[in-house]
Amino acid sequence: MNSVRIDAKGLHYTPLNQLIRQAVLNGAEEIIIDNVMGQRFIGDGLKGNTRIIINGVPGGDLGMFMSGPTCIVHGNADHAPGNTMDSGKLVIHGSTGDAVAHSMRGGSVFVRDNIGYRGGIHMKQYLGKKPVLVVGGTARAFLGEYMAGGLIVLLTRNGVKPFDEQGIASGIHGGEIFIRGDFDEKLLGVGARKLPCNSEDMDRVIPFIREFAQWFNLDEGPLMEGQFYRITPASSRPFANKYTWE
Amino acid sequence: MCGIISVIDRSRAMMDGSRIREALAMMNERGSGEGAGYVAYGAFPDFKDYYAIHVFYDNIHETKDDVDAILKKWGHIEHEEEIPTFDVPGIKRIHTPWRYFFKPDTSLMLRSPTPDEDIITYIVMKVNESIKGALIYSSGKNIALFKASGWPEDVADFYRIQDYNGYIWLGHNRYPTNTPGWWGGAHPFNLLDWSVVHNGEITSYGTNRRYIESYGYQCSMFTDTEVVAYLFDLLVRRHGLKDDIAVKALAPPFWEAIDSMPSREREFATAIRLTYGPALMNGPFAIVVAREDSIVGFTDRIKLRPLVTGEYGDRIYISSEEAAIRVMEPCVENIRMPKAGEPVIGRVYS
Numbered sequence: 259m260n261s262v263r264i265d266a267k268g269l270h271y272t273p274l275n276q277l278i279r280q281a282v283l284n285g286a287e288e289i290i291i292d293n294v295m296g297q298r299f300i301g302d303g304l305k306g307n308t309r310i311i312i313n314g315v316p317g318g319d320l321g322m323f324m325s326g327p328t329c330i331v332h333g334n335a336d337h338a339p340g341n342t343m344d345s346g347k348l349v350i351h352g353s354t355g356d357a358v359a360h361s362m363r364g365g366s367v368f369v370r371d372n373i374g375y376r377g378g379i380h381m382k383q384y385l386g387k388k389p390v391l392v393v394g395g396t397a398r399a400f401l402g403e404y405m406a407g408g409l410i411v412l413l414t415r416n417g418v419k420p421f422d423e424q425g426i427a428s429g430i431h432g433g434e435i436f437i438r439g440d441f442d443e444k445l446l447g448v449g450a451r452k453l454p455c456n457s458e459d460m461d462r463v464i465p466f467i468r469e470f471a472q473w474f475n476l477d478e479g480p481l482m483e484g485q486f487y488r489i490t491p492a493s494s495r496p497f498a499n500k501y502t503w504e
Numbered sequence: 505m506c507g508i509i510s511v512i513d514r515s516r517a518m519m520d521g522s523r524i525r526e527a528l529a530m531m532n533e534r535g536s537g538e539g540a541g542y543v544a545y546g547a548f549p550d551f552k553d554y555y556a557i558h559v560f561y562d563n564i565h566e567t568k569d570d571v572d573a574i575l576k577k578w579g580h581i582e583h584e585e586e587i588p589t590f591d592v593p594g595i596k597r598i599h600t601p602w603r604y605f606f607k608p609d610t611s612l613m614l615r616s617p618t619p620d621e622d623i624i625t626y627i628v629m630k631v632n633e634s635i636k637g638a639l640i641y642s643s644g645k646n647i648a649l650f651k652a653s654g655w656p657e658d659v660a661d662f663y664r665i666q667d668y669n670g671y672i673w674l675g676h677n678r679y680p681t682n683t684p685g686w687w688g689g690a691h692p693f694n695l696l697d698w699s700v701v702h703n704g705e706i707t708s709y710g711t712n713r714r715y716i717e718s719y720g721y722q723c724s725m726f727t728d729t730e731v732v733a734y735l736f737d738l739l740v741r742r743h744g745l746k747d748d749i750a751v752k753a754l755a756p757p758f759w760e761a762i763d764s765m766p767s768r769e770r771e772f773a774t775a776i777r778l779t780y781g782p783a784l785m786n787g788p789f790a791i792v793v794a795r796e797d798s799i800v801g802f803t804d805r806i807k808l809r810p811l812v813t814g815e816y817g818d819r820i821y822i823s824s825e826e827a828a829i830r831v832m833e834p835c836v837e838n839i840r841m842p843k844a845g846e847p848v849i850g851r852v853y854s
Contacts, residue, residue: 296530296827315827317533334839336825337810355810355841374841375807399807399844424758 262286267293271317275299282308282327296336301329318355321348324365337374340367343389349473353395362389362408366466369393370474372418376400381433383407392470399423400447402489406432411463413470413481414438420487421445427489431496435489436463438481446489449496455486506691506703507531507656507677508811508824510792511832512799512850515818518546519673521665527828528656528675534703534824537594538685539678540659541651543642543692543699544670545794552646554582554605555624558694560687561600562637568602570635578623579608587663594658599639599687621696621741625721628695632724639724641687642694645796649699651690659690671852672794676701683727693725695733696741697795702729703824704809707787715782735783736793747793751802751847753780758805792822798851807844814839820850 262281266274274297281289286308294300294314301310302322312320312331320339321329326346331339334352338360345365356374359367364387372395379400381389389408396418402410405427412435414420420439427435428447436455443452464482471478509527513519521542528540548556557575561567575581587601606624613619613626628640642649648670650663656677660666676691682705683689692699706712706728713723713731719742721734732754739750753776756762762773777784788808792801801822803811814821814829814836821829821836829836842848 295830296825298533315830317825317827334826336827353841355812356807374810375844398841424761 259287260285261288261290264289264291265293266291266295266297266314269297271297271299275302278304278310282306294333298336301327321346335369340365340389340391343367345387351474356398359389359391359408359410362391363387364389366390366392366469368470368473369395371395373397373401376403378405378408378410378435379403381405381408381410383433390466392466394470394474396421397423400425400428402427402430402433402435403447404429404431405435408433409463409466410435411466411470412437413467415481426450429497430489430491432491436486437489438484438486440485440487449492450489451492452487452489455488459488460486505534505679506824507534507828508675508701508703508790508792508822509828509832510674510701510794510799510801510822511672512794512820512852513671513818514820514850514852516546516671516852517818518669518671520667520669521660521673523832524673524675525657525660525665527823527831528660528677530828530831531677531825532655534679535655535677536679536685537655538653538680539651539687539690540654540656540676541649541678541690541692541701542660542663542665542673542675543647543649543694543794544665544668545644545647545672545699545796546670547648547668548605548646551583551605554607555620555643555645555696556647557604557606557624557627557640558587558642558649559602559604559631560639560641561602562598564600564602567635567637571631571638571640574627574631574635575604575606578612578627579606581606589662590664592654592658592662595652595654595662598653618741624696625737629720629722629724633722639688642699644694644697644699647694647697647699649692649694651692652687653685653690672799674699674701674792674794674799676703680727681705686726688725689727691729692794693730693733695737698733698736699794700729700732700736700791702732702789702791704789704791704804705787706731706785706789708785711782712785732785732791732793735785736795739780739783740795747795747798747800747849748847749776751800751845752776753783754785755802755805755845756780756784757845790824797854798849800850801842801848802846803842803844805845810841811848812839812841813848818853820848822848822850 298317318337322341325344328347337355353371375398421441425447427450608623610619709728790809
């Protein structure tokens with residue numbers, strides 16, 4: 259495999275991204291970046307099928323507008339990884355800051371541990387484009403805020419409470435959130451409702467749970483144990499009367 | 505958007521300013537080059553019992569006599585000096601930074617349980633309100649504050665902060681949004697023992713300011729953050745609240761959350777909210793407040809700004825970004841993102 263190694267120590271994100279783009283232009287199939295320390299915007303707007311291995315802690319907006327590549331992070335990610343991502347994958351061996359998968363429009367994000375506030379805010383979908391966010395642990399408040407499409411899955415590993423924060427899916431008008439385990443209905447945000455999952459529902463998420471287990475080398479069985487619940491918009495147009503009069 | 509980094513060594517072991525400079529410079533994207541600053545606790549061991557009054561003078565020959573007169577009227581100047589600065593291409597020397605080591609004459613403030621602090625507070629408010637061209641921007645004992653308009657590394661080099669030691673350091677990189685960037689508007693903000701760095705904006709500034717001014721504080725820095733320093737001084741020093749209770753007053757739980765608390769807790773939370781309603785801070789913010797023995801970090805109640813904490817040995821770090829902490833301490837442990845409104849307290853061992 260055509261592999262390129264970049265040492266990011268002391269490197270600003272602009273020259274770092276220039277090196278990444280040059281490597282992709284030169285046909286690199288794999289780019290390994292060592293000593294990453296807070297550099298923002300890694301892989302932003304990048305196209306192609308390159309696999310990027312990030313060793314360290316990348317800064318915010320990792321993989322923003324990215325279209326195709328796979329970024330594997332050995333560390334935590336900061337705010338908004340997968341921001342408005344078009345396609346491709348982010349695999350994070352750690353946790354993330356707030357607003358992960360912000361406005362994401364396609365591709366998938368896998369987070370091994372937990373995510374911060376407002377995960378999946380304003381995720382959207384259109385025709386064949388359907389973004390997916392799978393989280394091994396749990397999320398903080400306002401998960402799926404203003405969600406318009408796509409799929410979020412919380413697997414609640416390591417004995418975390420399934421969800422213990424306010425305003426889940428506040429303002430949701432499309433897409434769905436799956437959570438393994440039950441939580442108090444009063445935590446639901448405006449326009450959201452909770453339903454237990456049946457086997458047909460589970461068929462939609464099982465492929466992504468399997469993929470999650472593969473990425474992190476986990477046994478998939480325990481990740482599917484127990485009752486899942488899904489959160490969807492309370493009606494087909496929950497906010498129809500909010501801004502217009504019919 | 506602004507950048508925050510702070511550290512406390514709980515055994516009071518000293519750290520020089522070189523690492524916090526690197527950490528703050530790593531977050532340059534969070535600033536605009538219009539303001540940066542640092543504060544070090546424990547920086548003046550030779551004058552540790554004197555209040556270190558820091559002043560920005562516009563035209564020193566015109567204004568300094570007036571400030572000197574006020575200080576001499578209220579106490580004794582043990583030592584004074586121009587704060588050493590070094591030419592840096594990125595910094596335009598608009599003000600002359602000066603420091604006094606000052607001891608107030610407590611016999612002049614009758615009927616006060618805390619005459620020292622009351623005299624210092626009075627002098628700070630009096631100078632900032634009435635002497636044009638002079639601004640007292642720091643007034644704590646054994647506390648050195650460095651700030652100017654510029655990028656973090658330029659401000660650090662301008663004052664050569666690597667030559668100072670402290671067991672607490674705060675650093676701040678400013679991106680001014682609602683008011684212009686100027687030296688006095690750079691963080692940290694200080695009054696007495698209190699130093700504050702803040703990312704975000706306090707949309708309740710008007711209410712908070714009216715409240716704090718009714719207790720004799722004057723807001724003179726044209727920016728929202730200074731009310732936080734005054735609120736902490738009022739709630740903790742003057743009213744005697746513990747710091748975690750003060751955070752509960754400034755960023756209280758929502759009424760719905762209070763309603764579902766067990767009764768004793770509910771009564772307490774209700775009392776705090778009712779008593780300190782005008783001190784409640786709204787808007788997006790992440791704040792770190794330092795005093796002589798501790799640092800406290802917290803965010804607004806719906807977490808509209810980032811805050812990350814970490815530990816290593818005796819040191820506790822609070823920052824806007826994990827990477828900034830790792831720049832200071834590559835082996836940092838227990839990286840954590842506190843919940844909205846949850847105070848994180850690092851306190852020296854007693």
